[in-house]
Amino acid sequence: MEKFQRLTAKVAPLDRSNVDTDAIIPKQYLKSVKRTGFGPTLFDDWRYLDPGEPGMDHSQRRQNPDFVLNDPRYQGAQVLLARKNFGCGSSREHAVWALTDYGFRAVIAPSYADIFFSNSFKNGLLPLVLDEAIVDQLFNEVLAEPGYQLTVDLEAQTVETPSGERFSFQVDPFRRHCLLNGLDDIGLTLQHADDIRAYEQKRGAEAPWLFPA
Amino acid sequence: MTGKTLYDKLWDAHVVRREDDDTALLYIDRHLVHEVTSPQAFEGLRLAGRQPWRTNTVLAVPDHNVPTTDRDRGIADPVSRIQVETLQDNVTSLGITFFPMSDVRQGIVHVIGPEQGATLPGMTVVCGDSHTSTHGAFGALSVGIGTSEVEHVLATQCLLQKKMKNMLVSVDGKVGPGVTAKDIVLAIIGEIGTAGGTGCAIEFGGEAIRDLSMEGRMTVCNMAIEAGARAGMVAVDQTTIDYVKDRPYAPRGEHWEQAVAAWRELKSDPDAKFDHVVHIDAAGIQPQVSWGTSPEMVAPIGGRVPDPALSGDAVKTRGMERALEYMGLQAGMPVTDIQVDKVFIGSCTNGRLEDIRAAAQVVKGRRVAENVKLAMVVPGSGLVKQQAEQEGLDKVFLEAGFEWRDPGCSMCLAMNADRLEPGERCASTSNRNFEGRQGLGGRTHLVSPAMAAAAAVAGHFVDVRDMN
Numbered sequence: 020m021e022k023f024q025r026l027t028a029k030v031a032p033l034d035r036s037n038v039d040t041d042a043i044i045p046k047q048y049l050k051s052v053k054r055t056g057f058g059p060t061l062f063d064d065w066r067y068l069d070p071g072e073p074g075m076d077h078s079q080r081r082q083n084p085d086f087v088l089n090d091p092r093y094q095g096a097q098v099l100l101a102r103k104n105f106g107c108g109s110s111r112e113h114a115v116w117a118l119t120d121y122g123f124r125a126v127i128a129p130s131y132a133d134i135f136f137s138n139s140f141k142n143g144l145l146p147l148v149l150d151e152a153i154v155d156q157l158f159n160e161v162l163a164e165p166g167y168q169l170t171v172d173l174e175a176q177t178v179e180t181p182s183g184e185r186f187s188f189q190v191d192p193f194r195r196h197c198l199l200n201g202l203d204d205i206g207l208t209l210q211h212a213d214d215i216r217a218y219e220q221k222r223g224a225e226a227p228w229l230f231p232a
Numbered sequence: 233m234t235g236k237t238l239y240d241k242l243w244d245a246h247v248v249r250r251e252d253d254d255t256a257l258l259y260i261d262r263h264l265v266h267e268v269t270s271p272q273a274f275e276g277l278r279l280a281g282r283q284p285w286r287t288n289t290v291l292a293v294p295d296h297n298v299p300t301t302d303r304d305r306g307i308a309d310p311v312s313r314i315q316v317e318t319l320q321d322n323v324t325s326l327g328i329t330f331f332p333m334s335d336v337r338q339g340i341v342h343v344i345g346p347e348q349g350a351t352l353p354g355m356t357v358v359c360g361d362s363h364t365s366t367h368g369a370f371g372a373l374s375v376g377i378g379t380s381e382v383e384h385v386l387a388t389q390c391l392l393q394k395k396m397k398n399m400l401v402s403v404d405g406k407v408g409p410g411v412t413a414k415d416i417v418l419a420i421i422g423e424i425g426t427a428g429g430t431g432c433a434i435e436f437g438g439e440a441i442r443d444l445s446m447e448g449r450m451t452v453c454n455m456a457i458e459a460g461a462r463a464g465m466v467a468v469d470q471t472t473i474d475y476v477k478d479r480p481y482a483p484r485g486e487h488w489e490q491a492v493a494a495w496r497e498l499k500s501d502p503d504a505k506f507d508h509v510v511h512i513d514a515a516g517i518q519p520q521v522s523w524g525t526s527p528e529m530v531a532p533i534g535g536r537v538p539d540p541a542l543s544g545d546a547v548k549t550r551g552m553e554r555a556l557e558y559m560g561l562q563a564g565m566p567v568t569d570i571q572v573d574k575v576f577i578g579s580c581t582n583g584r585l586e587d588i589r590a591a592a593q594v595v596k597g598r599r600v601a602e603n604v605k606l607a608m609v610v611p612g613s614g615l616v617k618q619q620a621e622q623e624g625l626d627k628v629f630l631e632a633g634f635e636w637r638d639p640g641c642s643m644c645l646a647m648n649a650d651r652l653e654p655g656e657r658c659a660s661t662s663n664r665n666f667e668g669r670q671g672l673g674g675r676t677h678l679v680s681p682a683m684a685a686a687a688a689v690a691g692h693f694v695d696v697r698d699m700n
């Protein structure tokens with residue numbers, strides 16, 4: 020997994036609440052058996068005017084000029100600013116893969132849906148929670164100032180605006196540690212293989228029906 | 233010491249080790265796998281040279297991409313076909329139990345787990361699918377996971393989890409006649425909102441929940457995720473135990489007796505503490521119809537499409553306006569004036585035998601209205617289909633002008649050929665009315681099976697209670 024430590028980058032403002040995973044990556048693209056290549060179809064239904072199918076050359080499609088990611092001013096954004104309950108809906112990790120493949124490294128919103136939130140950490144995408152009032156302020160600033168950038172510092176747990184204003188955010192220590200160091204949780208868990216076997220022994224004695232031969 | 237909730241009991245019984253105060257490594261008893269969210273997980277295992285920890289806890293089935301007609305001709309769409317074949321190759325090479333498309337036991341993963349007795353009370357159940365919450369109806373801790381977690385569970389039999397908060401949604405008293413489990417859960421989401429359960433495990437309780445069959449409880453828990461909760465659950469009672477008995481994967485003999493004794497403890501203690509408690513009056517619930525593009529946007533059948541201007545919150549007003557525009561509806565119009573083009577009865581929310589029976593009862597002796605272009609019933613599994621046919625329900629639907637299909641997810645998310653065309657409006661028994669969910673530009677109204685059947689017959693939404 021790619022490490023996340025500190026990032027200074029442009030911000031794209033997606034002014035909607037309850038952005039669902041069907042909107043982030045529509046189902047026709049879930050047929051892929053790969054983890055990569057989802058960037059061009061991120062927010063497909065909003066981003067293009069013509070219907071998209073897997074295997075198309077998406078660069079040839081008609082872009083929706085009103086959609087924020089098509090605005091020349093937000094090209095190269097690596098931070099996505101959104102409203103509450105971002106990533107609700109299905110468990111599809113493709114939603115996170117699409118965001119990272121597009122180039123996003125962090126999302127800022129007042130709240131997230133649980134599965135999306137935990138999927139993000141497993142793919143080096145930092146879902147950062149700030150108060151609704153601060154998110155509102157950031158929306159106003161991004162819209163007012165072309166080229167607006169934020170600095171996200173995971174080590175210090177802060178977000179810094181161009182004027183030097185700093186907001187701190189909370190993040191679970193274990194997840195922070197994994198993200199800072201780019202650690203794979205499977206490897207970490209397998210270090211505890213003996214604990215897993217001991218659990219199976221004990222549980223198998225209490226609830227043998229869960230351990231059929 | 234204060235008592236424990238059902239969730240606390242399930243959590244405690246599965247902790248392998250604690251990572252810190254509220255994160256633990258939890259042991260997983262059942263892992264259900266389907267074709268869409270697993271290929272990258274199997275690939276990850278192979279690339280890392282890892283073996284699955286315990287293959288006999290895994291049950292795999294294709295459901296999202298499978299066609300619902302002409303199965304013997306295989307899958308026409310080559311991309312869908314590759315995904316289903318990839319699943320088959322991945323699981324058969326590892327000796328994992330697999331129900332192929334030709335097997336009568338094939339169906340939607342959340343229908344077949346319980347049907348086979350692969351989902352048992354007291355288990356931890358995971359699947360790379362958010363509607364895994366369904367299995368909580370059995371007094372199990374069941375959560376939807378992402379693909380990285382699918383790989384983690386395959387490799388370690390464990391999931392790294394943060395303990396959620398305890399929330400109780402108690403539906404007090406009895407529902408009126410004609411009000412179903414689907415109406416109950418839509419009314420709950422309408423009340424608490426799509427983020428109302430975020431960070432929580434919801435236990436559904438109260439008389440109206442206890443009165444439900446297992447099918448009804450599964451419908452309610454299925455949509456816990458639409459209320460933002462990763463897990464929904466219902467305490468074990470005699471209804472649970474009677475449902476599980478004699479299912480193919482259920483314990484037998486001495487193990488059965490032992491299991492039942494343990495399962496009877498799977499309920500919250502009377503003095504258990506919940507972080508949040510919501511009470512809902514069952515008698516006040518009417519049949520529900522969703523009008524917008526989020527499952528919290530629901531109205532009772534006797535009501536009207538709400539006016540965004542009256543929401544009292546600017547962000548919410550904008551969301552409602554956008555939803556009305558997408559749905560092509562006017563604020564203030566009666567719900568019964570909404571005409572439908574297609575009707576879909578099926579999905580892991582409402583594709584079980586009881587659902588199909590309820591719809592058939594409404595349809596019997598009637599005809600699908602002229603303006604309805606397509607009305608289809610897609611049973612949740614091959615066994616549901618077989619049983620419905622033994623009861624002659626297929627004939628009831630076919631005579632009324634419905635199509636009777638093969639099992640799968642179908643038009644719940646339109647990954648196969650079944651979908652809405654732009655602008656088409658559908659009465660659907662599924663769980664999500666997001667933009668484009670049933671096809672680009674398609675408009676979904678979530679309802680119960682009986683209400684969907686009534687809309688098919690009337691050509692618009694109508695109170696099913698007025699039809700008998």
Ligand code: SF4
Binds near residue numbers: 361641645
């Ligand atoms: S029926 Fe719909 S909600 Fe259920 S598993 Fe299939 S696609 Fe998901």
